[in-house]
Amino acid sequence: MSISIPRGTQDILPEEVELWQQIETKARELCRNYQYQEIRTPIFEHTELFLRGVGDTTDIVQKEMYTFEDRGGRSITLRPEGTAPVVRAFVEKKMFGQAQQPVKLYYMGPMFRYERPQAGRFRQFVQFGIEALGSTDPAIDAEVISLAMNLYKEMGLKKLKLIINSLGDQESRKAHREALVNHFKPRIGEFCHDCQTRLEKNPLRILDCKQDRDHELMKTAPSILDYLNDESKAYFEKVKQYLTQLDIPFEVDAKLVRGLDYYNHTTFEIMSDVEGFGAISTLCGGGRYNGLVEEIGGPNTAGIGFALSIERFIAALKAEGIEPNVGEGIDCYLAAIGQEAKDYTVGLLQQLRLAGFSAERDYLDRKIKAQFKAADRLKAKYVATLGEEELKNNKISVKNMATGEQTELALDAFVEQFLKLHG
Ligand code: HAM
Numbered sequence: 001m002s003i004s005i006p007r008g009t010q011d012i013l014p015e016e017v018e019l020w021q022q023i024e025t026k027a028r029e030l031c032r033n034y035q036y037q038e039i040r041t042p043i044f045e046h047t048e049l050f051l052r053g054v055g056d057t058t059d060i061v062q063k064e065m066y067t068f069e070d071r072g073g074r075s076i077t078l079r080p081e082g083t084a085p086v087v088r089a090f091v092e093k094k095m096f097g098q099a100q101q102p103v104k105l106y107y108m109g110p111m112f113r114y115e116r117p118q119a120g121r122f123r124q125f126v127q128f129g130i131e132a133l134g135s136t137d138p139a140i141d142a143e144v145i146s147l148a149m150n151l152y153k154e155m156g157l158k159k160l161k162l163i164i165n166s167l168g169d170q171e172s173r174k175a176h177r178e179a180l181v182n183h184f185k186p187r188i189g190e191f192c193h194d195c196q197t198r199l200e201k202n203p204l205r206i207l208d209c210k211q212d213r214d215h216e217l218m219k220t221a222p223s224i225l226d227y228l229n230d231e232s233k234a235y236f237e238k239v240k241q242y243l244t245q246l247d248i249p250f251e252v253d254a255k256l257v258r259g260l261d262y263y264n265h266t267t268f269e270i271m272s273d274v275e276g277f278g279a280i281s282t283l284c285g286g287g288r289y290n291g292l293v294e295e296i297g298g299p300n301t302a303g304i305g306f307a308l309s310i311e312r313f314i315a316a317l318k319a320e321g322i323e324p325n326v327g328e329g330i331d332c333y334l335a336a337i338g339q340e341a342k343d344y345t346v347g348l349l350q351q352l353r354l355a356g357f358s359a360e361r362d363y364l365d366r367k368i369k370a371q372f373k374a375a376d377r378l379k380a381k382y383v384a385t386l387g388e389e390e391l392k393n394n395k396i397s398v399k400n401m402a403t404g405e406q407t408e409l410a411l412d413a414f415v416e417q418f419l420k421l422h423g
Contacts, residue, residue, distance in 0.1 A: 008115070008123025010311075019317070019324040020126075023310055024108060026154055027128045034147050036106040036130050041085040043110065047075040052295055053084030055261025057202040062194075064113040078112035082129045082307055083262070083289065084296070090133055091298035102134035111309075120280040120312050129286075129307030133293065136302045138235055141266045141288060142242035148270055148284050148306050149248055152313070156322040159273040160283075162248060164239070165256035167204075167224055167264050168232035170291070176227035177203055183221055190215065207257045223254040232265065239266050262289040266304065272316040283316055284308035329379025331357040331422060332398075335371040337387040344386060351415045357422070375401070382422060384414070 005011060012020060031038070047067050054060050066078040079085055086105055090096065095103045108128045115121050130147060132140050145162065152160055167173055180203035184191070188199050191212050198205040206212070207221060228236065243250055250268075258267050267287035286306025293301035317324075334349055336342040345361045352359040360378055362371045368385070375383045384398045394411045398421065409417040 008117035036104040039105040047077040106130040127307040131305035138238035162250040164268040166236040168228040179222040262292040263287040274319040333375035333380035334361040335385045341386040
């Protein structure tokens with residue numbers, strides 16, 4: 001019996017990897033321009049980190065974590081997201097004491113959530129995310145959002161919708177929380193079991209419930225924007241002002257609460273606006289989390305960031321009909337006739353490669369015609385042919401595959417002369 005791939009995971013085959021690499025390269029380039037530095041944290045962490053960081057009333061913690069006991073009896077969890085691990089590292093490595101502040105970090109790697117697989121929803125997916133720690137300047141909120149928007153735009157996406165909201169500071173959230181409890185309490189019996197426990201622990205989570213989303217009380221629930229205190233309002237106004245200054249259109253949606261507990265002030269999501277994209281149209285999500293560093297055991301430090309998955313990024317590119325740049329052809333294919341010439345190409349191939357050229361030869365003992373076909377498949381720019389005659393005369397004939405032009409080069413100075421030819 002053959003063994004199949006686990007549900008909710010996928011193999012990224014070489015022809016698709018190219019597009020992945022283009023996105024990854026663009027993301028790294030932008031991070032360099034915006035001055036975010038890469039951080040790599042472990043794939044697994046102590047379960048406690050996510051209980052405290054992500055929040056024990058969230059779907060992620062309650063239903064979606066890959067948690068197991070290791071052989072030492074510790075509870076370990078495959079990371080479902082990157083923010084809590086980055087904050088853990090920030091606290092543990094005392095990055096708050098670094099001279100360079102704010103600390104601006106990015107990460108790229110697999111995350112794991114035991115979700116019901118469907119289009120755009122995987123159990124293993126790759127997130128690219130950034131986190132800026134140590135600044136409460138609303139300009140950095142705008143910077144974080146603009147990095148995500150520009151990454152999508154630079155890859156060619158046009159149909160994007162940015163939705164923002166503010167959850168306010170602690171005081172505003174508290175006032176809103178009370179209003180929510182008063183709103184839902186009289187009829188909480190009509191809600192699902194999860195919502196009933198959320199009412200006291202975390203009523204904001206009720207607004208994010210998939211099961212009860214059509215209940216009439218959801219539509220009339222008190223809006224956070226009506227509970228923002230003056231400071232929170234002013235902060236949100238500044239973020240909006242900067243976004244406008246950066247020419248980034250946005251919509252405010254007071255119902256955007258996000259699925260993780262650590263947020264306050266700015267929250268945002270970027271959606272694909274392409275018709276027929278599918279039910280899951282959120283490409284990127286993020287927000288401010290001013291209390292998280294303290295929650296994880298560090299000093300009071302502000303933070304903001306986002307994460308997006310490459311899988312949904314690629315789905316959006318496909319939905320907008322954006323084709324990746326097709327793979328570049330190789331520089332040189334070494335065709336050989338006869339055993340002696342074939343033996344000779346082993347060394348020649350290495351010289352080409354070490355000189356920085358992409359080069360290939362035949363490994364299937366093919367006839368010369370079939371070798372040329374293989375060169376075509378590899379989109380070779382040049383084919384160099386070596387036979388008995390050439391070997392005897394210290395020559396090698398090189399064909400420019402675009403123009404058909406043939407040149408003879410000296411075999412013992414081949415790489416040098418090829419460099420001049422090919423540039
Ligand atoms: P999140 O909204 O849970 O936020 O996930 C962010 C993004 O990850 C989503 O918008 C989506 O692109 C992708 N994503 C999530 N789950 C899946 C899945 N099952 N399959 C494919 N893609 C998925 C966070 O993770 C926060 N840590 C973001 C953040 C960073 N907030 C502040 N800093």
